[in-house]
Every structure is written in C-alpha cells, then in structure tokens.
Amino acid sequence: xxxxxxxxxxxxxxxxxxxxxxxxxxxxxxxxxxxxxxxxxxxxxxxxxxxxxxxxxxxxxxxxxxxxxxxxxxxxxxxxxxxxxxxxxxxxxxxxxxxxxxxxxxxxxxxxxxxxxxxxxxxxxxxxxxxxxxxxxxxxxxxxxxxxxxxxxxxxxxxxxxxxxxxxxxxxxxxxxxxxxxxxxxxxxxxxxxxxxxxxxxxxxxxxxxxxxxxxxxxxxxxxxxxxxxxxxxxxxxxxxxxxxxxxxxxxxxxxxxxxxxxxxxxxxxxxxxxxxxxxxxxxxxxxxxxxxxxxxxxxxxxxxxxxxxxxxxxxxxxxxxxxxxxxxxxxxx
Amino acid sequence: xxxxxxxxxxxxxxxxxxxxxxxxxxxxxxxxxxxxxxxxxxxxxxxxxxxxxxxxxxxxxxxxxxxxxxxxxxxxxxxxxxxxxxxxxxxxxxxxxxxxxxxxxxxxxxxxxxxxxxxxxxxxxxxxxxxxxxxxxxxxxxxxxxxxxxxxxxxxxxxxxxxxxxxxxxxxxxxxxxxxxxxxxxxxxxxxxxxxxxxxxxxxxxxxxxxxxxxxxxxxxxxxxxxxxxxxxxxxxxxxxxxxxxxxxxxxxxxxxxxxxxxxxxxxxxxxxxxxxxxxxxxxxxxxxxxxxxxxxxxxxxxxxxxxxxxxxxxxxxxxxxxxxxxxxxxxxx
Numbered sequence: 001x002x003x004x005x006x007x008x009x010x011x012x013x014x015x016x017x018x019x020x021x022x023x024x025x026x027x028x029x030x031x032x033x034x035x036x037x038x039x040x041x042x043x044x045x046x047x048x049x050x051x052x053x054x055x056x057x058x059x060x061x062x063x064x065x066x067x068x069x070x071x072x073x074x075x076x077x078x079x080x081x082x083x084x085x086x087x088x089x090x091x092x093x094x095x096x097x098x099x100x101x102x103x104x105x106x107x108x109x110x111x112x113x114x115x116x117x118x119x120x121x122x123x124x125x126x127x128x129x130x131x132x133x134x135x136x137x138x139x140x141x142x143x144x145x146x147x148x149x150x151x152x153x154x155x156x157x158x159x160x161x162x163x164x165x166x167x168x169x170x171x172x173x174x175x176x177x178x179x180x181x182x183x184x185x186x187x188x189x190x191x192x193x194x195x196x197x198x199x200x201x202x203x204x205x206x207x208x209x210x211x212x213x214x215x216x217x218x219x220x221x222x223x224x225x226x227x228x229x230x231x232x233x234x235x236x237x238x239x240x241x242x243x244x245x246x247x248x249x250x251x252x253x254x255x256x257x258x259x260x261x262x263x264x265x266x267x268x269x270x271x272x273x274x275x276x277x278x279x280x281x282x283x284x285x286x287x288x289x290x291x292x293x294x295x296x297x298x299x300x301x302x303x304x305x306x307x308x309x310x311x312x313x314x315x316x317x318x319x320x321x322x323x324x325x326x327x328x329x330x331x332x333x334x
Numbered sequence: 335x336x337x338x339x340x341x342x343x344x345x346x347x348x349x350x351x352x353x354x355x356x357x358x359x360x361x362x363x364x365x366x367x368x369x370x371x372x373x374x375x376x377x378x379x380x381x382x383x384x385x386x387x388x389x390x391x392x393x394x395x396x397x398x399x400x401x402x403x404x405x406x407x408x409x410x411x412x413x414x415x416x417x418x419x420x421x422x423x424x425x426x427x428x429x430x431x432x433x434x435x436x437x438x439x440x441x442x443x444x445x446x447x448x449x450x451x452x453x454x455x456x457x458x459x460x461x462x463x464x465x466x467x468x469x470x471x472x473x474x475x476x477x478x479x480x481x482x483x484x485x486x487x488x489x490x491x492x493x494x495x496x497x498x499x500x501x502x503x504x505x506x507x508x509x510x511x512x513x514x515x516x517x518x519x520x521x522x523x524x525x526x527x528x529x530x531x532x533x534x535x536x537x538x539x540x541x542x543x544x545x546x547x548x549x550x551x552x553x554x555x556x557x558x559x560x561x562x563x564x565x566x567x568x569x570x571x572x573x574x575x576x577x578x579x580x581x582x583x584x585x586x587x588x589x590x591x592x593x594x595x596x597x598x599x600x601x602x603x604x605x606x607x608x609x610x611x612x613x614x615x616x617x618x619x620x621x622x623x624x625x626x627x628x629x630x631x632x633x634x635x636x637x638x639x640x641x642x643x644x645x646x647x648x649x650x651x652x653x654x655x656x657x658x659x660x661x662x663x664x665x666x667x668x
Binding site for chain 1: 360363364365366367368369371372375385387388390391392429449453456457513614617618621622623624654655658659661662665666
C-alpha cells in the first residue's frame with residue numbers, strides 16, 4: 001500500500017501500539033467485542049461492536065493516558081501532570097495519575113457535562129475551569145505547566161497517547177484474526193484523531209483491505225474534509241455546538257493527521273438527529289449508555305453512510321460519560 | 335469439602351460445564367469482567383462485575399439454551415421446541431433455535447415486559463400468551479409439547495441448561511485464576527437457581543474458600559429460606575409482584591437445589607428500593623442497562639448485605655431486558 005520506508009516518517013508505529021498493550025495489560029479493561037442480532041437485522045450486515053464506554057473512566061482515553069503516564073520518570077512523576085479536556089481525557093489522566101501516585105490538574109470547560117466534572121474530581125484530580133468562549137484551553141494548561149512545573153499531557157497529539165488508543169483496535173484485530181474473520185470496514189469516532197490514528201495503525205498491520213472511516217458530527221467534520229483535501233482543515237470557529245462535546249476539537253492533530261491521511265479511507269458525517277437515534281438504539285438494543293460523541297460511528301452505520309449489506313463491519317462506541325437525565329430526555333424524544 | 339463420591343449424586347458436574355463452554359464458544363459472547371472505581375469506592379472492596387446483560391439476547395439464558403438445543407438430534411430438531419418463560423429464557427431459546435434452524439414456540443405471561451415479547455418475536459419464535467393468574471405455564475407448555483410433538487426446553491431444571499449457565503462463572507474463574515486473584519465471595523441472582531447452580535459448580539472447582547451467595551428480592555426469597563432450612567421451600571402464592579419479573583419462580587428447582595444446597599453459602603435478600611437504587615447505579619456509573627431482576631446481586635453488595643471492606647467480590651448482572659421508558663421512570667425517582 002505504501003512506498004518502502006515511508007512509514008518511518010510517521011510519529012507512531014505498530015510496534016508502539018504493541019508496547020502500549022503490554023503496559024496497560026491488567027490495568028485497563030480488555031473490552032469485549034459484542035454482537036447484536038438487532039443491529040445485524042437493521043443493517044443487513046454483521047456488525048462487531050467495541051464498547052469503549054465500558055473502559056475504566058467510561059472511554060478509551062484511559063488507554064492512552066495510562067500508557068503515557070506509566071513512562072514518566074520518577075522526577076516527572078513528582079512534578080505532577082496537567083491536561084486539558086472536555087472531560088474524557090481528563091478522567092483518563094486523573095485515574096491513571098491516581099493509580100500511579102501522581103498529582104493531576106485537569107483544565108475543563110465550564111460547560112462540560114456535570115458527570116465529567118464530578119468523575120474527574122472523584123478520581124482525585126484538581127479541576128481548573130476555563131471559559132470555552134473567551135479563553136484558549138491550551139494556553140491555560142500551558143501556563144499551569146509552566147508555573148507549577150507540571151508535565152503537560154496532550155489529549156491526542158502525542159506518540160504515546162496515540163499508541164495507547166490503538167490498543168483498542170489491536171484487541172479487535174487479534175480477536176477477529178483468531179476467529180478467521182476479515183473486517184470489510186472499521187468506523188471510529190474522530191475528535192482530534194488520536195483513537196483514529198492508533199486504530200488505523202493496528203488495523204493496517206493485520207489487514208490491507210479493511211476500509212477505515214472516521215465518523216464525525218456535522219459542523220465538526222474536519223476529518224472528513226481534511227481527508228478529502230489531503231491537508232488539515234479546521235472547523236468553523238463559530239460552528240454551533242454539537243451534542244458531541246467530546247468531538248469538538250478545532251482540527252485534526254499535527255501528529256495524528258499524517259497517520260490518518262495515509263491509512264484512513266474517508267470520513268463519514270452524521271446529523272445530530274442521527275446521533276440521537278444512535279444513542280437511543282445503544283440504550284434499548286445494546287443495553288449500553290453511549291454519549292453522543294461516542295455514538296457517531298454507530299450513527300453512521302445505522303444511517304447507511306456506508307454499505308453494510310452482507311459486510312462485516314467493526315465500530316467503536318468510544319465513550320459513555322453522559323448525564324442520565326440528558327440520556328432520558330433523548331429517549332423521550334424518540 | 336464434600337465426601338468422596340458425593341458429587342455423583344448431583345445432576346450436573348463441572349465436566350458438563352466445561353463441555354458446555356466448548357459448545358457455546360464462538361456462538362455466545364465471552365462477556366468481560368469489569369471494574370468500576372466508583373463501585374470500589376462505594377463498597378471499600380474490589381468488585382468484579384460479570385455483565386451478562388451484554389450476552390446475546392440480553393441475559394445469560396442464551397448460554398444454557400444454546401447448549402441444550404445444540405445437542406438435539408436431527409429428528410428432535412425437526413419436531414421443534416417449546417419453552418415457557420417470563421422473557422429471558424424465551425429469548426435465549428428463540429435465538430438459539432434460529433441459529434440452529436429449529437422452530438420455536440415460547441409461552442409467555444401476558445404481563446411480561448413489552449421489550450421481552452418484542453425481542454422474542456424478533457428472533458422468529460411464535461409466542462403463546464398465558465394468564466399468570468389463572469393458568470399454569472408448565473401445563474400450557476406441556477400441552478403444546480404433547481399436541482405438536484415439540485421438545486420442551488425447561489428454563490432451569492435441566493442438566494444441560496444448568497451446565498450452560500455455569501459457563502459464565504467458568505469464564506470469571508479462568509480470568510481471575512490467570513490474574514492470580516482469589517475471590518472472597520461471589521453473588522448471583524437466583525430465580526429457579528439454574529445460573530446459581532452452574533456458577534457454584536464452576537466456582538468450587540477453582541476455589542474452596544470463595545463464599546457463594548444467592549441474591550433475591552423480598553417476597554421471592556425462596557433460595558434464602560430454602561438454603562437456611564436445607565429443603566426446598568416455596569414463595570407465598572399470593573406474594574405481591576416484584577419489579578424482578580425474571581426472578582418470580584415459585585421455588586428452587588428440583589435439580590438445581592441439591593447443587594446449591596451443597597455449594598452455596600447462603601441467600602441475600604434485597605428490597606425493591608435497594609433494587610431500584612442498583613438499577614440507577616448500573617446506568618449512571620457502570621453505563622449498563624440492567625433489569626431489576628438482573629441487578630439484585632449488585633443491590634445486595636451496594637446495600638451492604640455482605641462484608642465488602644477490603645474483599646474481592648464477584649457479582650453477576652444477569653440480564654438487561656428492560657423497557658427504557660421504565661428505566662427512565664426509575665431514574666427519575668432517584
């Protein structure tokens with residue numbers, strides 16, 4: 001697929017994903033691969049579901065955070081860490097830090113879902129609130145790192161974070177490979193593209209023919225447009241908010257995009273109503289709480305954005321941190 | 335623990351559970367073993383959760399049903415099957431029958447949750463409704479078996495069904511044994527006692543010291559009373575209905591009870607309010623839809639019915655077939 005030697009230009013390799021898998025073993029949950037007769041019936045295909053909403057802290061983010069933090073030196077651990085996050089990366093960093101005895105500060109937007117603020121606090125992290133409209137979270141976090149000497153833990157543009165997120169798809173590929181199943185396609189929610197990039201590295205190692213797609217909400221379709229254009233394009237700064245608070249990164253990452261550009265087939269875009277329908281489907285048919293941002297790949301498959309008839313398709317439910325009152329409001333609308 | 339040779343008197347052995355595990359491999363989901371920092375914090379222990387709500391058809395019942403139906407002869411398969419069930423066993427039988435190309439009739443009470451009726455139908459089974467107040471479901475099913483020549487598939491009092499249900503705890507014991515963890519206790523929801531009996535066989539094979547408990551709703555505490563008395567005692571025929579439609583069997587099974595009597599430590603009983611709290615906890619903290627009957631073991635642990643401080647405790651979430659509107663009503667009460 002790629003020119004010889006071309007892979008050396010990427011920030012992360014499959015070997016890094018394998019190494020991350022060894023580091024998180026026994027720390028992260030090895031999430032299952034689920035089937036649903038109802039989903040197969042709705043799509044005409046065989047859909048394999050990787051529910052990262054069942055990961056510790058309720059999203060895949062714990063994988064990358066633990067991988068990153070476990071490699072800090074003793075001196076770095078003493079200095080502590082700081083991360084910025086709408087909530088899922090923050091929870092992942094907070095729990096990984098707690099497990100490793102590291103002090104953590106998480107910079108979060110004031111309008112993050114209450115459950116994400118509460119859980120981040122419950123994992124023992126200090127929270128610093130910033131105003132998403134008037135402040136730059138990267139600058140707030142960088143200032144804290146500077147002033148307090150903390151290590152900044154990026155949410156996606158970091159080789160160890162990307163490698164850690166890739167362990168999810170590595171588990172999927174090991175399992176389907178053992179069962180002698182070939183995936184026709186794999187669909188991954190994309191915010192900054194870290195899960196996407198790690199997943200793509202793992203999938204391509206096992207299968208050259210699996211089509212790989214990002215899934216995004218409308219107005220935050222930067223991966224779809226960037227993949228089509230072959231260069232990083234930003235979302236409109238004045239884009240209306242999405243239900244998908246986890247997927248509102250401004251543009252594809254500097255480290256993630258070259259990986260995704262090489263391996264990802266294209267980007268799927270779903271409407272807010274298609275996302276709500278997927279959240280309802282996950283609850284009633286899969287018996288899982290999946291937050292809107294975690295449900296975009298399911299939404300894309302349910303809404304027929306790719307061919308599913310007689311295809312074997314893997315998809316990731318990337319997170320489940322959602323206030324149950326909001327969940328029940330979405331259910332009531334259905 | 336037991337006298338030499340005593341085990342030969344039981345209807346099922348550990349070898350039967352192992353054989354069932356081989357039969358269902360690649361057919362049933364190997365459900366994960368989940369951890370929850372929130373649950374550990376709430377209990378002071380290390381709680382390992384076996385979410386059978388993620389099994390095909392939304393409960394452990396598929397395990398026993400597939401094990402039983404896969405061993406029917408070609409002639410028996412042609413005759414078709416009939417089962418009676420409040421819904422979970424019926425769904426398990428319906429899907430296993432569909433996968434094996436067998437015609438199925440399920441006898442269900444008219445007041446079964448709508449989702450259970452709908453899903454059983456969706457798996458292609460014919461449904462026969464009976465009146466729980468005036469008709470005996472066993473008689474209705476036996477009459478259909480007689481008239482139509484179908485094989486009756488009991489919901490718990492059957493060696494192959496019990497062995498199949500035991501594969502859930504076998505998976506748990508293999509996993510904790512690989513991780514060199516010893517369970518101090520294991521808690522299992524009990525209706526007719528099939529999951530309980532199969533689980534007890536698997537647990538005792540690995541660990542003589544793990545305390546094994548049934549969990550039941552008040553008014554349907556037949557296992558707790560029977561285990562204490564050493565003989566099968568029935569629930570009051572006029573007991574008020576429980577939220578736990580899956581656990582309203584009249585008394586411990588004739589085949590299940592001798593197994594449970596030998597291996598199970600005792601019975602835990604929880605109130606309807608403790609069950610509602612567990613359903614809410616599962617949704618908001620574990621991100622899982624767990625039906626009331628599936629949540630009684632979690633309810634017992636959350637309500638402090640056994641010592642949890644510094645203990646390692648396994649518990650089963652045995653099913654998740656619940657109308658989401660009812661789920662959201664329970665959430666709103668919390």
